[in-house]
Amino acid sequence: MKKLFAIGLLLLSFLTAKAQSINIGGYSKIYVHPNLNSPYNLDKAAARLQLRLTGNIGARAAFYSAMDFNYDAIVNDSKQMLIYPIENYIDLYFDLLDVRIGNQFIFWGKTDWVNPTDNINPWDFKNIAAEIEDYRIPVIAAKFDFYFWENFPIEFVWIPRFTPNKIPIELPGKMGPFDVKIMPEALPNNNLKNSEFAVKISSQFAGIDYSISYFNGFDKFPSMFSKVDFTSANPSILFQCKYFRQSVFGFDFVTTFNQFALKGEGAYYLTKDKNGKNIFIENPHLQYVLGVDYIPTDKLTLNFQFIQNIRFKFDENFEKSYRLQNGIPLTDMPKGKETSISTMVKYNISDFLNLRFISVMNFPDKDAFLLPILNYSLADNINVYCGGTIFTGGSESVFGKSKKYSRGFLELKYSF
Secondary structure, three states, X not given: OHHHHHHHHHHHHHHHHHOOEEEEEEXXXXXXXXEOXXXXXXXXXXXXXXXXXXXXXXXXXXXXXXXXXXXXXXXXXHHHEEEEEEEEEEEEEOOOEEEEEEEEOOOOOOOOOOOOOOOOOOEXXXXXXXXXXXXXXXXXXXXXXXXXXXXXXXXXXXXXXXXXXXXXXXXXXXXXXXXXXXXXXXXXXXXXXXXXXXXXXXXXXXXXXXXXXXXXXXXOOOEEEEEEEOOOOOOEEEEEEEOOEEEEEEEEEEEEEOOEEEEEXXXXXXXXXXOOOOOOOOOOEXXXXXXXXXXXXXXXXXXXXXXXXXXXXXXXXXXXXXXXHOOOOOOOOOOOEEEXXXXXXXXXXXXXXXXXXXXXXXXXXXXXXXXXXXXXXXXXXXXXXXXXXXXXXXXXXXXXXXXXXXXXXXXXXXXX
């Protein structure tokens, strides 16, 4: 990472020297994130400066660079001050091809918040807040947009190195008579063989915008392997996160009529566990989202989505018996079919005040994720954000496990 950072600085210096025009912008903000669980400590009390440089190099090239300087007073170690790149890329323009190379965000899909085809940029599930850069992680990639056919643009993406999601992993100190130990995660080697790629073809038919896509890369969620170790004086259960390649075949669409928009998105995930006999690796599965937007007024947008995940080759009796025979808890056992709903409300209360409220609920556990955000514009370039990242549900449910990470946020941001 340090080598890439140094190379990026050298390249940026070269581009800046060659640029015909340079624009400098960015933002500064101060923010606090109080935890919503007793004793209600502050998770963050921080300040951030983001600097952005944009420039053109002739008529066929441009660059963009965004760098964050982040200070967190809560962190009690050498990482109080962090300097890290957000997006840093070069754009090249040709007659039938656009190329973007560098650290970047690439978001796919037409549904809201839950996107089965959006498999390029990882998530930081421990750090969801008002800024998208807080909870989405840019990746180093080369993106090619081809325009050989007017109604069928093709997007091809190559990602040379794998970056996983950042997720909270909570395990008890003991399971029965066994100590619990977490081994270092087993990440894929950074070589050409383990690079990822994706392709998407978009078009329109009868007023429907749609695309088909394919992603070949690693599942950004880990497979958690466990085994009992009897070699030490105190027998223990060893846990380790491993990542496996998968192929994802996707489709999405959106169409509008009057005050409504209908949208859908789905993907079939072909995983390494093709026969469903490895309980540690995700089964092949289909995830789809069907949603509707309703815009009754210029100030209000309502969104409702139905989400379902269907596992193939899933044998509940086999999964249960294997776990019982090998001392693996049943609490994390997946289901053959999982159903969720999501809602989103956007309401412009006034010219200076707007509200956004996002929720996702899983059934039958009835655990939920809630994200309310209130934005007040003090001036054209000064905004106040307040809201919360709230996890609710039983201690063994997907969102309930993250309840300790529920927190509010209050941010004052000045853009320049």
